[in-house]
Amino acid sequence: MSGGGGIARGRYGFAEWVLTAAEGMTVRYAGKCLSCGERSPDAFAPDEAQLWCLKHAGTVRHSGFEVSAFQYFDAEMVDPDAASREL
Numbered sequence: 450m451s452g453g454g455g456i457a458r459g460r461y462g463f464a465e466w467v468l469t470a471a472e473g474m475t476v477r478y479a480g481k482c483l484s485c486g487e488r489s490p491d492a493f494a495p496d497e498a499q500l501w502c503l504k505h506a507g508t509v510r511h512s513g514f515e516v517s518a519f520q521y522f523d524a525e526m527v528d529p530d531a532a533s534r535e536l
């Protein structure tokens with residue numbers, strides 16, 4: 450099942466891990482002021498993060514911003530037997 454969330458696999462510490470998008474968690478957006486480091490609340494739409502930047506600019510006259518997208522993931526061990534062998 451890879452419902453658009455993306456999956457990554459990797460073998461670390463003698464066990465295989467899989468990374469899946471956290472249930473119900475879509476991509477989120479946040480604005481950040483490059484002058485003072487203040488950060489907007491997480492938003493579901495890029496417009497909301499950009500609006501925060503404009504409000505911040507209008508309030509404190511800072512002019513450099515970064516809007517980034519991010520997503521939460523869960524890591525799960527898919528080969529627990531391999532991990533117990535390492536004990």
Ligand SMILES: [Zn+2]
Nearest residue numbers: 482484485511
């Ligand atoms: Zn600022």
